[in-house]
Amino acid sequence: MLIASLLPLLDRYSLGFDLVAGPDGTVTLTVIPRNAEGKAHSLESGETRPISITAAAAEIDAELAKGADGALGQLITTRKTLADxxxxxxxxxxxxxxxxxxxxxxxxxxxxxxxxxxxxxxxxPAPSALPAEAKSDEPASLW
Incomplete structure (x- = not known):
């Protein structure tokens, strides 16, 4: 389910993952968007910010199972919309x-x-032009 949830991001980015077990049975999943190989556009700093989810493994699985309706899916959709x-x-x-x-x-x-x-x-000569005898460092005289 993880890969299916991340397919919208894979269209635009290359992804890196970091998975860390916490002390109380929690897991932190971090998805790191990177510039995809062969893509001409450069990524904005907001696009390359890692996405982290910290919860129990069963909760992460349940959230990912929601697909586009889950928190990760909504975040991916929002980022894609902003990038577009x-x-x-x-x-x-x-x-x-x-x-x-x-x-x-x-x-x-x-x-x-x-x-x-x-x-x-x-x-x-233009009406605002200086007379020929005027010097540039002296003020113009009306007399």
Whole structure:
């Protein structure tokens, strides 16, 4: 039942296990998600946090037998949902970055076209431009 309960995690991660017997008949099962071999995405720190269950062996078996309805199944579903949301946000941010770069490139191209057509026309100094005799380290004078 353990492996069937962990199948949703195995789709995305490689898993490590740690099983420790406690002094009072309890058992601690720790599942450690790792980056799966061949997967291109990097894992967030929340995705790689170990999942620990401490209870009597029969209680752990009963909880795992619940599958997706058990605590481990719900935690796995929640982590998978959050990881999918993170991946979706990354894709959206990348698409926005590419679109922004294309818009900036189009603006630069249109500015270049505009400046080359206006370069042939006589240019008047901008009204806010400093007079030719003004020095950059002195304040401008109105007289």
């Amino acid at each position: 949301q993170i991946a979706e946000q990354r894709e959206t941010a990348e698409a926005a970055r590419v679109a922004s770069a294309e818009v900036a490139k189009a603006k630069a191209a249109s500015a270049t076209t505009r400046s080359s057509t206006s370069a042939s026309a006589p240019t008047a």
